[in-house]
Structures are given as structure tokens and as C-alpha cells.
Amino acid sequence: MHYSNSFITFVKYNINIMLPTNCPSCHSQLKVKCLKCENCETEVSGLFDMPVLARLSFEDQQFIQHFVINSGSLKEMSSELKLSYPTVRNMLNEIITKIKKDEK
Numbered sequence: 001m002h003y004s005n006s007f008i009t010f011v012k013y014n015i016n017i018m019l020p021t022n023c024p025s026c027h028s029q030l031k032v033k034c035l036k037c038e039n040c041e042t043e044v045s046g047l048f049d050m051p052v053l054a055r056l057s058f059e060d061q062q063f064i065q066h067f068v069i070n071s072g073s074l075k076e077m078s079s080e081l082k083l084s085y086p087t088v089r090n091m092l093n094e095i096i097t098k099i100k101k102d103e104k
Helices: 005-012 058-069 074-081 085-103
Strands: 032-036 043-048
Touching (some): 058 074, 058 085
16 A cells, blocks of 8 residues: 555654564464463463454554544545545555455
């Protein structure tokens, strides 16, 4: 997905370390093996799939977050990103396609 400079600026200052979702050796999808409570040290072990949204790129996750914050208004998103409505709609369509592909 190609993002405009305004979208890159939009997400640029929200720097997070992304949870790895693919194996650095073979690029297969990683699974979660253990979760730990930092408060009481309880651990839950198993083999869990990553949530679909967690498997998206950081930029796609940021787009979805701002889409929800804007109550799903593509008009508001296009104004905020300084992009045309059809461009923002295409960005959303690309994310929808990725999610549908991942669900199969």
C-alpha cells in the first residue's frame, strides 16, 4: 500500500515497537506461546493465533484506529489526511482485502 506524505506525517510521531508477526527466518506467521501479567506474574501458556488486526502493518493499524476515532467517516478521514475521498476509500478497501485474505 502506498501512503501519501500527509498520512506518513499523520502516523510518524506515534512511534511504537510493533509485535513481530512473521518469523525472521522463514517468514511464516508467528503464534503467541505465553502471556504474562506484570502485576501478579501469572502466566498463560499455549499456542494462540495473533488477532487479525495485529497482523496488519503499523500504518494499516493506525489508519483503522483513526477510522474508528472518526466514527467511520471517510469524509472526516479525507479532510484530516488532506487526501481525496476516493483515495481514502481505496486505502480502506486495501485493508479490507488484506483482512478478508487473512481470514481464509
